[in-house]
Amino acid sequence: MAGRYDPNPFDEDEVNPFSDPAVRGKQSSQQKFTGGAFYTSSAPVSNSRLSPLPPEPVDFGYDRGATVDIPIDSSTDLKKKEKELQAKEAELKRREQDVRRREDAAARAGIVLEEKNWPPFFPIIHHDIATEIPIHLQRIQYVAFTTFLGLVLCLLWNIIAVTTAWIKGEGVKIWFLAVIYFISGVPGAYVLWYRPLYRAFRTDSAIKFGWFFLFYLLHLGFCIIAAVAPPIFFKGKSLTGILAAIDVLGDHALVGIFYFIGAGLFCLEVLISIWVFQQVYMYFRGSGKAAEMKRDAARGAMRAAI
Numbered sequence: 001m002a003g004r005y006d007p008n009p010f011d012e013d014e015v016n017p018f019s020d021p022a023v024r025g026k027q028s029s030q031q032k033f034t035g036g037a038f039y040t041s042s043a044p045v046s047n048s049r050l051s052p053l054p055p056e057p058v059d060f061g062y063d064r065g066a067t068v069d070i071p072i073d074s075s076t077d078l079k080k081k082e083k084e085l086q087a088k089e090a091e092l093k094r095r096e097q098d099v100r101r102r103e104d105a106a107a108r109a110g111i112v113l114e115e116k117n118w119p120p121f122f123p124i125i126h127h128d129i130a131t132e133i134p135i136h137l138q139r140i141q142y143v144a145f146t147t148f149l150g151l152v153l154c155l156l157w158n159i160i161a162v163t164t165a166w167i168k169g170e171g172v173k174i175w176f177l178a179v180i181y182f183i184s185g186v187p188g189a190y191v192l193w194y195r196p197l198y199r200a201f202r203t204d205s206a207i208k209f210g211w212f213f214l215f216y217l218l219h220l221g222f223c224i225i226a227a228v229a230p231p232i233f234f235k236g237k238s239l240t241g242i243l244a245a246i247d248v249l250g251d252h253a254l255v256g257i258f259y260f261i262g263a264g265l266f267c268l269e270v271l272i273s274i275w276v277f278q279q280v281y282m283y284f285r286g287s288g289k290a291a292e293m294k295r296d297a298a299r300g301a302m303r304a305a306i
Contacts, residue, residue, distance in 0.1 A: 177238035227266035
């Protein structure tokens with residue numbers, strides 16, 4: 001019969017597999033109590049349940065030994081880039097100051113830098129009534145600009161009406177004349193009388209006013225002739241006036257209607273142009289520019305005589 005202190009056959013020594021082998025040997029050589037007596041075992045005890053795991057590659061399937069280059073700017077490179085940025089900033093400031101000096105010099109010399117802004121879809125001229133024209137003259141300038149646009153509309157409609165007359169058998173010569181009126185009339189009106197009025201209101205120049213009056217009278221004369229269309233050139237059918245409309249109405253009703261519409265547009269253009277001429281002349285006399293213009297003319301005549 002076994003003693004009451006018999007060892008448990010299922011008992012196992014608790015050995016830490018991760019401890020030092022020398023320590024494990026010491027632990028395995030500890031005393032055991034069996035049958036009322038102690039015995040000492042000096043043989044090293046190994047844990048048979050645990051086996052070492054195979055080494056795992058740290059790159060997880062990628063190429064071993066591959067290196068990743070991470071560029072790190074040194075302090076020298078950072079200072080170099082900082083100096084370059086400071087040099088560029090100084091250059092931009094110098095150019096900005098140079099541009100400002102040139103603009104100031106141009107302004108003192110009376111040179112106006114005009115940016116093309118009209119028409120908005122294809123700017124070809126500079127036009128800014130709200131900014132450059134005095135407030136008390138803006139209404140007259142806007143109405144004058146309306147007469148300029150009205151002339152463009154009249155000449156364009158004149159081409160359409162004369163084209164219908166040409167299709168109905170009136171001849172191609174009147175169509176060529178209508179095109180010539182449009183090609184020469186639109187830029188001519190802008191250069192000869194609208195632009196001088198714009199600059200006269202902006203700079204208050206007596207010479208510009210005189211230039212405007214001279215060519216605006218020619219504009220009025222052309223509009224009156226166009227509204228009447230006397231039988232001067234090809235029986236007057238190259239212009240959509242009243243007499244031409246009456247002439248073509250008996251042969252072609254549609255062409256006559258087109259001509260009457262053109263005559264109405266020219267008559268309206270004449271009325272608005274007369275109002276503009278009257279208002280500009282009243283301002284010219286009231287501001288004393290007429291006397292100044294007379295003095296300038298007298299001085300010019302004396303210089304020519306001398």
